[in-house]
Amino acid sequence: xxxxxxxxxxxxxxxxxxxxxxxxxxxxxxxxxxxxxxxxxxxxxxxxxxxxxxxxxxxxxxxxxxxxxxxxxxxxxxxxxxxxxxxxxxxxxxxxxxxxxxxxxxxx
Amino acid sequence: xxxxxxxxxxxxxxxxxxxxxxxxxxxxxxxxxxxxxxxxxxxxxxxxxxxxxxxxxxxxxxxxxxxxxxxxxxxxxxxxxxxxxxxxxxxxxxxxxxxxxxxxxxxxxxxxxxxxxxx
Numbered sequence: 001x002x003x004x005x006x007x008x009x010x011x012x013x014x015x016x017x018x019x020x021x022x023x024x025x026x027x028x029x030x031x032x033x034x035x036x037x038x039x040x041x042x043x044x045x046x047x048x049x050x051x052x053x054x055x056x057x058x059x060x061x062x063x064x065x066x067x068x069x070x071x072x073x074x075x076x077x078x079x080x081x082x083x084x085x086x087x088x089x090x091x092x093x094x095x096x097x098x099x100x101x102x103x104x105x106x107x108x
Numbered sequence: 109x110x111x112x113x114x115x116x117x118x119x120x121x122x123x124x125x126x127x128x129x130x131x132x133x134x135x136x137x138x139x140x141x142x143x144x145x146x147x148x149x150x151x152x153x154x155x156x157x158x159x160x161x162x163x164x165x166x167x168x169x170x171x172x173x174x175x176x177x178x179x180x181x182x183x184x185x186x187x188x189x190x191x192x193x194x195x196x197x198x199x200x201x202x203x204x205x206x207x208x209x210x211x212x213x214x215x216x217x218x219x220x221x222x223x224x225x226x227x
Contacts, residue, residue, distance in 0.1 A: 010147065010188065011147070013184065014125070014147055014150045014151070015125065017150065017151060017154050017181065017184060018121070018125055018150055018153070018154055019121070020154075020177070021153075021154035021157040021158060021177070021181075022121065022157065024157060024158065024161050024173070024174065024177060025157050025160065025161060030167060030169045030170055030173065033161075033170065033173055034173050037173065037174075037177045038173075038176075038177070041177050041180050041181060042180060044184065045180050045181070045183055045184040045187075048184040048187050048188060049183075049184070049187050052187045052188075052190065052191060052199075055191055060196055061190060061196050061199055064199045064200070064203065065187060065199060067203070068183060068187070068199070068202065068203060068206065071203070071206060071207075072180065072183070072206065075206075075210045076180065078210075078214075079176055079210055079213040079214060079217070080176075082213070082214055082217035082218070083169065083172060083173060083176065083213065083216075083217045083220075085217070085221070086169070086172075086216075086217035086218065086219075086220035086221045087167075087169035087220060089220070089221045089222065090168075090169065090220045090221060090222060092167050092169050
């Protein structure tokens, strides 16, 4: 029973990963790509690791999977935020159909 | 018309996912022939997408984003690879890769800002 639920979680995670990477290719702008790819791939990989935990139970591998989930949830938003700030400061322009740019307004 | 194209694209992508996961293709090793055990090919396809963005990215920020995403993907790749083979140390490789990817992403973001590393 645990293995069936684990397979379910892993397939959901694979779907999230696939569509996140598709967004990395298809979207027009650095910020759009960052938004799509980071959120989707983080959630997808966490789901895969949770499926691995359901497979293995409380063995060494399962507990390492839980540690990996905590690590990813803590670090992926930090790196995404640093990247967006760095890209904005290095002068990457927004897409021409973007509506507003609050960060540039704040800096004035 | 635009929504029709969007819908057709979504259906084609779901078909690609289903073909990779469900259809029987000849496999190299024995454990690759089972259903779940072949699903890491989807992650391989995602890695190819990331490498394409690293090659074609118009600005350096695009490339750094793709490198960050590739690091997280490889953690999932190692996690899936640990199930059918039954080896414990694949997830260790994943942990080490994620740590190094996080630190290198922070360093590259600071480099993009145009500051020195010791500030």
